[in-house]
Structures are given as C-alpha cells and as structure tokens.
Amino acid sequence: MSKTINIRFYEELNDFLTRNKRKVAFNHTFSGNMSVKDVIESLGVPHTEIDLILINGESVNYNIKPGNGDFVSVYPVFESLDISNITKLRPEPLRHPKFILDVHLGKLAKSLRMLGFDSLYQNNFEDDEIIEISISEKRIILTRDLGILKNSKVTHGYWVRSQKPKVQVNEVVKRFDLTKQIEPLNRCIECNGKIVEVEKEQIADLLKPKTRKFFQNFDQCSNCKKVYWEGSHYSKMLDKIDIFRNGMQAQ
Numbered sequence: 648m649s650k651t652i653n654i655r656f657y658e659e660l661n662d663f664l665t666r667n668k669r670k671v672a673f674n675h676t677f678s679g680n681m682s683v684k685d686v687i688e689s690l691g692v693p694h695t696e697i698d699l700i701l702i703n704g705e706s707v708n709y710n711i712k713p714g715n716g717d718f719v720s721v722y723p724v725f726e727s728l729d730i731s732n733i734t735k736l737r738p739e740p741l742r743h744p745k746f747i748l749d750v751h752l753g754k755l756a757k758s759l760r761m762l763g764f765d766s767l768y769q770n771n772f773e774d775d776e777i778i779e780i781s782i783s784e785k786r787i788i789l790t791r792d793l794g795i796l797k798n799s800k801v802t803h804g805y806w807v808r809s810q811k812p813k814v815q816v817n818e819v820v821k822r823f824d825l826t827k828q829i830e831p832l833n834r835c836i837e838c839n840g841k842i843v844e845v846e847k848e849q850i851a852d853l854l855k856p857k858t859r860k861f862f863q864n865f866d867q868c869s870n871c872k873k874v875y876w877e878g879s880h881y882s883k884m885l886d887k888i889d890i891f892r893n894g895m896q897a898q
C-alpha cells in the first residue's frame with residue numbers, strides 16, 4: 648500500500664534534491680513500510696547531513712514510519728536554529744560550530760576565543776587556504792569578503808554584516824545560536840589553543856615576581872604556553888564577557 652506525505656527540506660539539504668523539489672514543500676508518494684530515514688535517502692539526501700526531523704511538528708527518530716498525509720520537515724546539521732531542546736537524532740544534540748576567520752577579522756577571532764569558541768585565524772591566510780581548511784576541518788568561514796563565499800567549493804560560510812568588532816560578536820553568536828555554548832576562558836585568546844589548569848610550580852619560572860607572590864591559581868594554553876591567572880587581565884576579560892552576555896540578552 649502506498650502512502651503520500653508532504654515533505655520539505657531546509658537550507659543546504661536542498662543541494663541533494665532535484666531542482667523542482669528545492670526549497671518547497673512537495674508531495675511524495677512511496678510504497679509500503681518505509682522508515683522516514685529510508686524515505687529521505689530515497690530522495691537523495693544522506694542521513695549524515697540531517698540533524699532534525701519533524702513530523703507534524705514533533706521531533707522523531709529515523710525509524711519512525713510516516714503516516715499517510717503527514718507533514719515532514721527535515722533540517723541539516725548546520726541549520727542555525729538552536730534545536731537542542733527538541734532534537735532526538737543525536738545523543739550530543741547540538742553541534743559545536745568551529746570557525747575560520749578571514750584576515751580582516753582578527754578582533755572578532757579574539758572575542759570568539761574569549762567566549763570559548765574554536766576560532767582559527769592568521770593574518771596571512773590566503774583565501775584558498777581558508778577554503779581548504781574550512782572543508783577539511785568542517786569549519787564555518789566568517790568573512791567580510793563576499794568573494795570567498797561565492798567560491799563554489801565553499802559549503803559553510805557567513806558574511807559578517809557589521810564592521811564593528813563588538814557588534815560582530817553579537818551578530819555571530821545570534822546567527823549560530825551560541826549563547827548557551829559560551830564557555831569563558833576555555834580558549835587561548837592569542838592562538839586558539841585549549842586552556843588547561845596548571846600547577847604553579849610548573850610555570851613559576853615564567854612569572855614575574857609580583858605575580859608569583861600574589862597569585863596561586865594558574866591556567867596555561869596547551870599550545871603556545873601562555874599563562875593565565877586571576878590578575879587584572881583575567882578580570883577585565885570576565886567584565887567583557889559579561890557585557891557580551893548582557894548585550895545578547897537585551898536583544
């Protein structure tokens with residue numbers, strides 16, 4: 648017995664569909680007992696690209712068999728919507744976006760690192776290099792240069808609208824629904840390395856005498872070895888992070 652559903656694919660999942668099925672809801676008839684996963688893959692969309700399936704507005708898993716007349720919506724991994732509350736397909740519900748920034752966005756890179764986001768940046772990256780790294784490491788390209796995004800090889804990129812670094816941070820956090828993923832002081836501002844706790848004895852040689860005298864707890868970048876501690880620099884960063892957070896809530 649055949650069934651007919653009304654199905655729509657979102658964002659880049661449309662790349663897998665034939666032209667007449669892109670960005671519209673369409674009726675699809677299939678035979679018998681197919682699971683929603685099989686139906687979707689029979690239309691050409693690999694399940695690895697999918698983060699969320701809704702049937703009649705409810706989040707479902709791959710094995711559900713859609714009923715006749717059901718409305719099915721299918722969302723990709725990189726959909727910006729924060730769907731962590733309703734997704735059922737992945738044990739780790741929300742993706743953790745990683746970025747690569749073009750050469751004009753150094754300040755934005757530092758701010759994103761301050762909030763704990765994996766943000767690759769070098770002021771000597773060539774466009775081709777940025778694109779290659781984006782593809783091989785699944786990083787979203789952040790750029791003020793539309794030219795990069797027009798390259799047909801680019802799959803995930805975002806054109807940063809604002810020219811002001813502080814506004815840019817808000818823009819990116821909003822666009823990718825990152826508010827809940829902010830983990831301050833988790834990434835090295837200078838090099839994007841992971842920050843880890845370190846025993847004072849291990850880094851004592853690197854400290855100035857006053858710092859050694861007045862502070863006990865230290866963190867260190869696992870990559871460039873920069874030492875962080877709760878001195879004035881640290882509290883300034885926390886103040887900035889508070890400002891980011893408050894600004895985001897106000898919006």
Ligand SMILES: [Zn+2]
Nearest residue numbers: 835838868871
């Ligand atoms: Zn570092």
